[in-house]
Amino acid sequence: MSKTKIAIIGGGLAGLAAAMKIAEESSATKDCLVQMFSIVPVKRSHSVCAQGGINAANNTTGDSPHQHFDDTVYGGDFLANQGPIKRMCDEAPNIINLFDRMGVPFNRTNEGNIDRRRFGGTLHPRTAYAGATTGQQLLYGLDEQVRRYESQGLVEKYEGWEYLSTIFNENNQCCGIVAQNLTTMEVKAFPADAVILATGGPGAVYGRSTNSVSNNGLAVTSLYHQGAKYANGEFIQVHPTAIGGDDKLRLMSESARGEGGRVWVWGDPNKKWIDNDGNERPCGEKGKPWYFLEEKYPAYGNLVPRDIATREIFKVVYEYKLGIEGRPFVHLDVSHIAREKGIEYLDRKLKGILEIYEKFKGVDPHEVPMEIFPAVHYSMGGLWVDDNTQMTNLDGVFAAGECDYQFHGANRLGANSLLSCVYTGLMVAGPEALKYAKSRNVQAEDTPSKVLEAEVKRQQEFLDKLINMSGPENPRKLHHELGELMTANVTIVRNNEDLEKTINKIDDLKGRFWNSTIPDKGNWANQSVRYAHQLYYLFDLAEIIVQGALNRNESRGAHYKPEFPERNDEEWLKTTIASYDKSTGKPIISYEEIDKSLIPPRKRDYTKKSVVGASKN
Amino acid sequence: MSDTKNKTVKFKIKRQITPDSEAYWEEFEVPWKPSLNIVTLLMAQHENPTTTSGHKTTPATYDANCLEEVCGSCTMIVNGKVRQACTALVDKLEQPITIEPMRKFPVVRDLKVDRQRMFESLKWVEGWIPIDNTAPIGKGPNISPEKQEFAYNLSRCMTCGSCLESCPQWSADESFIGPQAIAQAVLFNTHPTGKAKESDRVEALINNGLNVCGNAQNCAAVCPKEVDLVAAISEANWQATKHVTKKFFGVR
Known part of the structure; x- marks a missing residue:
């Protein structure tokens, strides 16, 4: 019998965690080979951009895994199956311990224990962190362990390769993947007995976001074309605090507020806001900072969940017109921390982001309040997966990390993404893929070569078609148009008329795409054809997001429609599922019930302390 | 207001279409905007790959990923200095800006180089903590805040290669392992669990030219993450001295 082979696509936290686990489980028998495919060297994956930390309950402040579970479900506006979230929160402390043993340099208390800080949507300091580059440090920890297995021959890396599609045998069972070497083309x-997609988020749909260049959505959308279901696409997190740039938007971590950072604009008592009881109240005092989140949400203050902070900043800028000097920015201020506790103290906690701010803006945030605005950051939605195994609806294909849909409902809490990435890779998709690969009747290695070659031919022909396109359109410009369209209409505030127009315009862009010319016809490290290839898929990924948003006539978490300002559990407490219609090229939308058996849904209100929901467990 | 409408940015890219072909320069000019960096110039060149003289060329291949100086991808030589293209702000650079690939690594195409050697050297020094397994057996060793700060500083290395590029002793085809991997060996040697492999790592450093370092300290000067490479190399030398002495006296 030949070796079992597992293909992991993507080498961020989820992919590396799965690789480590599978290699560990087969290290004694040496009968399984992990093959990792990544566009970039895995150590340069987008996980490095995660800043603030990773959540796990610890029993020093009365916190508990159940409280973490409740905060996550409540923060996500109840739009998630509860079983997987509960299991994730229960395992979280073990995950922190494991990283601790792997040498991740978490910040420490005086006694030498792992320090914690507060994050959004909870009242407990639950977040373990390594300065303000926690994602980078966790990724390096996993990268090191996987390198160890690589040196033992249990893992092979294909860095600089892009996944193109999955190969299925005559029983529609996965038997391998097709990938492209981005240098030789x-x-x-x-051949692969199981495939794990761990390819991250779809930031490229929005042109500019906090995502890295590698978050291009190609793998996921290609799998959607092959029949994979995509769930809750309309739930896109817009992070409240980022800085601009022509190439990308750069995150200023929520941990700045976790460490005491305050969001404010100059007050203007002539402007009014309406509180929960319907009373009209002034927008602060003349000539004084108005800490609007602290005033409106006394219980959580600056640490309300991201969807709420983002909408409040949007209101302050566009409704009250109180943006800094009339521009669409508000202050994020940590300078008082430097004054009160010292620059060294602040740097131990936040240096990673403060130096980004200083390098890009040329202003020292230790002394001057930062100027920030919201930016597209994360997708709560993603590939539909089975509750228990992380397997997609395609036999033998698993998903883990940001590219799955299961853990964050309608709004993700800060510092839960690193957790869900590691949890799904390490504890679910990794071991389940191995179990699946070992138990299948027909080994992938025995796949007739004509089956493999047919898919290679299909992909090669498509690439040839792209490179031979001819016409006046420019893929880069089409991408800008798509990004601007999506950012204007499918982010913080959505309305149906604009969403309908957006769908029509995407259709138009799709048509124009085939009138493009690719400026490089060569076959060596050709980045132009690759760019067009990614763009081709982005249109369909955009359509999943817009169609889901158009259908959902309610407001929930990150999805806010002024026409339907309330959450509507009766009609809309259900998962959106998009399936690709090959004949029309459009998503077919259906819905799936949500498992809410552990915590009954209740109204979200961050002006008051959340009271943990009754648990039937 | 100054005349920003017609303001442009002039830049030159060193092109090399294949690893074996001749390098040559191409010049470009794009409209100026506030807050441009080198990556945005390269994006503009991809959008309109036409030289200043109107010649249609190909987009210049380059590596870039996080665009916030934490992944190390977009390291290249800008106006003669090795740095990340994302944090190289146009308004702070003299024009025409020159953009070249790193010189000490093999060119793949244009600005893209092959830095695989850096990841290989992490294998030579066993750059990991040898944990038993991933079972839930509890927490790791307590670490003082001072030790954590020391480790965190070394652990911020993003394998960009700036230190190797600027080191007078290091080249991709010779035997000096270079400051990047030395610092990582020190990182793992100073961890309570990682220490178990200290002698293996020190042996690997000695066999890979630890003593070649001429203490030029260019590495620490160019490191974008302020990794204290000088302190790390001196710590490595101290570990090597201890190791050699112990070996001489047959102590384990």
């Missing part, structure tokens, strides 16, 4: 089949 070779397209090749790799």
